[in-house]
Every structure is written in C-alpha cells, then in structure tokens.
Amino acid sequence: MKEIAPVMDRLRTQTRDEHIRVEALPFFRALHARELPLASYVGFLRALSIVYEVFEQALMHTRHSALTAVWDSSLHKLPLIDRDLAYFQARGLPNAPVALLRAHLLTQQVRQRAHDDPISLLGYLYVLEGSTLGGLVLKAQVARAFELTASDGIAYLSSYEKSTRAHWQAFAGRMNGVLDDPAEQERVVAAAQEAFNGMGQIIAALYPFDANPTGDLVRTLNPAAGSHAIPHDPRELQAALRAGERTWRKFPYYQWRYGERGQQFTRSDSAWLVTLAAHEQVVVNQQISWLGRVLSSRGMPQWMLELHLRMLHEELVEAVPENHASYDRLQAAADMLRDTRRRYIGEDVLAALTLQFDQQVGAEWSAQLPYTGGLLAAAVADQQAGISQAVKNIEAWMTDDARFPHHWIAAVQLTIRAAREQAMGGDGAASPPP
Template structure:
C-alpha cells in the first residue's frame, strides 16, 4: 500500500525529500561553509565558479537540443545571478585548458547531461532542479513555486520520474565531490575525476579533447546497450577514463599505438567486450577529435588507422556483410522484443568468435557465459546464442587452415 501512496506524492516534493540528505551533506562541507562565510580562498572560488559555469553551459545546451515544450520553456529561463557566486557565471567557463583537475568531473557531468537529453529528455528536469533551484538557492526566494507549476501539467510515467530523481541525486553527488576537493584543496590524478578506480594513468586535460573523448564514450554506450546492461555505472566510468587515455596516444607512431591498443583490446575482450566495440569506439573518437580540433587532424588520424587495422583482422574471419547477417539472423531468432532490448547481440557474438580465431582464448567464454545466463534470458535467446557461435566458428576453421587460430 505504501508504494502507491509514495508515487501519488507530487514530483517536486519527492525531489525535495529524496535529495534532502544529499543537500545536508553538501552544506556541511568546509568548502560550502567557507563560501557562505565569504572566506573561500580566491583559487577555490575561481574553480567553483568555473565548474558551475561549465555545468550551467552544458545544461543550457542540453535544453536547446530538446524539442519537448516544457523543457524548451525551462531552458529559455536565464538563471538569476547569485550573490555568493558573483555575476557573469555562464561567461566564467574556461576556454581551452582546465587549470584545476576538479573541473574534469564537472565536464563529465556536462557531457552526460547532453547525452541524457537524447536518451531520456525528461531527466533534464532533475538536473535543472538540483543545479538551478536546490543547490544554491537565492536568499529570500522560493524557486519551487514556478517549477512546481510547470511540473503539474506533466504526466510522467514511473520510469520517467525515477530518471528525474536519479539525475538530481547524481548532480548533488558530483557537486559534493567537487566542493570536497576544492577546499581544503586535495590533489587527485586527473583520471580520478572520471573514474575513481582508474588508477593514475594519463588522460588529456585539454577541454576540447576531453569533451570529444566523453562524447565518443557516450556514443559507444548508445550504440551497444550491452555495455549498460552488463557493466552499469561502474563500467561507464571506465569508458570515460579509457577514452580520455586513448586521446593521449594521438600523434605517436602507428606501431607504438597499435601495441597499446592491441593490449587494451585483448584485456577488454577477456572481460566480455569483443574488440569490435573498441574498433567502433576508436572510429567515433577520431571523428569527434577531428571535429573538435581540425588543426590536429593528422595526429588523431593514427587512432582511425589502428581501428582500421583491427577491423582488417576481424574481416579476415568475418567480413562486414557477414557480421550484419549474423546480427539480422540472431534478431529474427529471438523476436522483436528481445532484439530491441539488447541491440547488436548477434554481431557481438560473431565478433567475439573472430577475436578467438586471432588467439584471444577468453573472448567467447567471457561473453557467452553472460549471454547464456537462464536467469537473465529466455531459452530461445540462449539457443540463438549457441547457434550463432557454432556458425561463426565454422567460418574460422575455413579461413585459417594453417593453424593461425592458435597463435598467441
């Protein structure tokens, strides 16, 4: 009985209730208290200003990208200037390099808002609520009233409401990490801001390159729903940090880049991600980079070349047309509902077999064990997986009679 009552609560009240604890933990931080007391050192103040400017800028762009009337109306409202954060907030965004690594987190959240605008547009309501209404409310104002009125006219499904709440909580926790690191100042490796588990590997800190890397990662997640389904939030952050590391290989000679990327491809294939996924990611990444910084076209070209070389290996076992056929055949076997739930599964299975033919022994087991889990998939799906692997493997024997398949 309790849950149905829970959902009868107006969304604006749910937002307030479910972000209350997050709000309190932000307000308890030394950085927030120093800000209110106007005692935040200039460099911390400047970094906070820049981070919020990046977030406002990204949210404004995300609103501009959507055609939803309520969202478009909200996006057109200019955020009022805040006494604690001085004027010109949106113009305070950095232009090229990030002088403070804490801004990397704000940048990642900004790109995520923009990809959310495509995937679940109404989640922008949650970001808007947290960033513009809840986090730094203007003294003596009640920003809720206008927002509550806008929400009243919206009939949201349960999943959409959850998306709005998730977005608000996400923004709170990202801003909390940011404030926590700004004052007293804490040093973290740049990659930490994308992925706490990434270790200290290098990533680009160039603003345009970083945005391109994040956009490419988000595009990969949109192309392969398998990523989100299997690896969740934790995996997404690895995609961000890996993508930002790949950018640093631009401009090195091809043999060296191939060595690095082959190593990564083998590692990921052994964890259930066929090299096809990396191949496609590299193509999108080099395109995004060239688009962001055309002057470095030549340097970024090496990523595209390596992707082509990887594709060349795969095509010697299963060419593009065969790959597509495996995909279509698999979809026909599992039926419309399941083929839409997990787009591209047939292609991934065939691609894993191609990796196996090139000597990556774990490529198939690491993918197939997950794809054949009866608790997750119905039996027609599991039969389709087995049939696809069988047929793809028969191609491998045809192509490599000389035992290349066993090579290390």
C-alpha cells in the same frame, strides 16, 4: 483517490538531506570566514560553465512538452557565468583539475538523461534554479571576500537581483503545473538528488584548493583504475567521454554485463586512448593490440574497440581540429583491427549473422541487445586470430539460462557455429549462411 503531492513539495522534502550536505561543505565555511582562495571561487564558475553549457543545450534542443513548458530564455545562466569568467581572466588563476573533471562527469549524466528520460532533467533544473535563492546570500559573501563592486565577478550570483523570489515562485508554479504524474515525479526527484550529489562533489574538490593533484584525476574517472596518462586538454577529455557514451548506446551489452564498473573503465580507457595519439604509429598499434586482446579475453570482442576508436577519432577531430593529424593514428589503429578481423569475418558475414540472429530471437530481444550476432561473429574472428578465450567468455555469459530464454541460447550457439564455418575459410568473405 489519494491526493498527489505537488512536485515542488516532494523535491524540497526528498532532497533536504542532500541540500544540507552541500551547504555544510568546507568551501562555504571558508567563504563565510573570508578564507576561500579566489582560485576556488573562479574554479566554481569554471565548473558551472561546463555543466550549464551541456545542460542548457539539452534543454534548448528538447521537444518534450513538459520541458518546453517550464524552460524559457529567462532561465539562461551561461552568459552570466561567461561574463564573470571574463572579468577574472586577466588574473591568470590556476585551474582545479579534479573539480573540472567532476563537472565533465556530471555532464555525462545530463546527456544520458536527455537521451533516456528527458523529463527527469527538470530535477536538475530544480537544483540549478534553486541555487539562485542561495545566491542572494553568497553574492554578499563573495563580494566582501574578494572586494568586488557592482556586479563585477558576481553576475551569476546576481541572476535575478531583487526579483529572485518572484522568479522562483513563477518557476515553482510551472513545475507543479506539468508534473502531476507520481512516476514522473519520482524520476525528477531522483535526478535532483543526483544533481545535488554531483554539484557537491565538484564543490568539495575546490577547497582546499589543489592545482596539481597526483593520481586523483584517474581515480576520479575510475576509482578502480591504476595510474596512467589522461589528456590535460579539457576538450580532449570531453571528446573521450562523449565517445564512450556513443559506444555504450550502440552496444547495450556493455550496460547489461558490466554495469557501473564497466562505465568507469570505459571512461578511463577512453581517456588513455587519447594520449596514444601523441606517439608514433607503431607504438599506437602495439598498445591497441594489447588492449584489444585484454578486452576480448574478458568478453568484449575487438570489433567493439575498433568502433570505439572510430567514434573517438570523430569526436576528437571535431573538438580539436588542429590536432587532426595526430588523431588519425587512432583511426589507423582501428583499420588495423578491422583488417585482422576481415581475414576471418568480413563485413558481409558480420551483417548477415547479425540479421540472422535478430530474426531467430525476435524483435523484443533483438531490441534489448542489438548487434549480438555481430559480437559473437567478431569473437570467433578474435579466437581465430589467436585470442583463445574470446569465444568462451562471451558464450558463457550469452548462454546463461538464468538470464536468457532457451530460444536465445539456441540462436547464440547456431551463430557461433555459423561464424566458425565462415572463419575456417580464412578469407572472411564467404557467402553468408542461409
């Protein structure tokens, strides 16, 4: 039997290239040369605060035995980062918007892993804990560059003080003790590589320092997006990202059909939608109607946008409750889409066709692409409302025999036919199909 390598050995060797790339970034060369602006260092702490808040929350709420065996309260870093930020608060230093946005995007990956594959978060923990070893060197460089004394402004870099290596050895022992399955090790290594790359992108945006990037924020969300508004309040931006994550979890169809490019457009579109809340309701409705027609013509029925707006409203109200009245305009726009759909396909028909489709394709397929019956019915409603390509686009993809079995394709065709029969009645509330 082939001997299984300790996971810490695999992590060290298989993330070496990523580690070297991060250490070679201009940020660290400038720090060593005492040329790094203080705003860059504080921007680093602010980005870490964003990442650690989400990461530590994920670990504290997990019930996965491997994570609970490795993680304990001694590994908390967020209080130390917050202490450093409090020390610099009076300086009034500008933010580094691109770096902070990249930190928010990295937290999306953390939340996704916490949902889909919790044990892989140990790869992130390896990278973040490993940074304490580098902190032994960085602490002295930062203190010298910015004339800091004691632990003022360097509490995070001083995490374990003289016991850093002892902590690391204990951590390594726990990691090796819980990760002896090669497949799990592979996923942890992939997560560590992802974490190194994500942190590298954050740090790369901190030097040279740019407090007013032009166009970089939207391109960071989505390299293929044009120039458009996104919120400046990080709470709103985080809410937009969370709403996008929720929508994608509800409709795996997004991932199946649109992949990474679709995720990028969900981020940029969701961020843009937040900015609409500052306008009058008539403007909001006009913009939502336009976006709904565009998306439906590309295979995403307006029902998906309707539900996304509701999730976005929930996230925004929770994150920034003082702006509740403005965010209610997004809820009103969702109601507008709902009312248009209901003229042709009401909630009872939508639910009945969803259930009927699931029964026709069986449990295995319905679990992979839930709500497909509802999506097809909603596309029919969109077509009846004047979006000519709504059904054609989604039907062509859903009936591709290179992708789906024959019984799935038959169910798609039956559902579209049944939805059309209901929609032709015009009140959206006809009796559900048998």
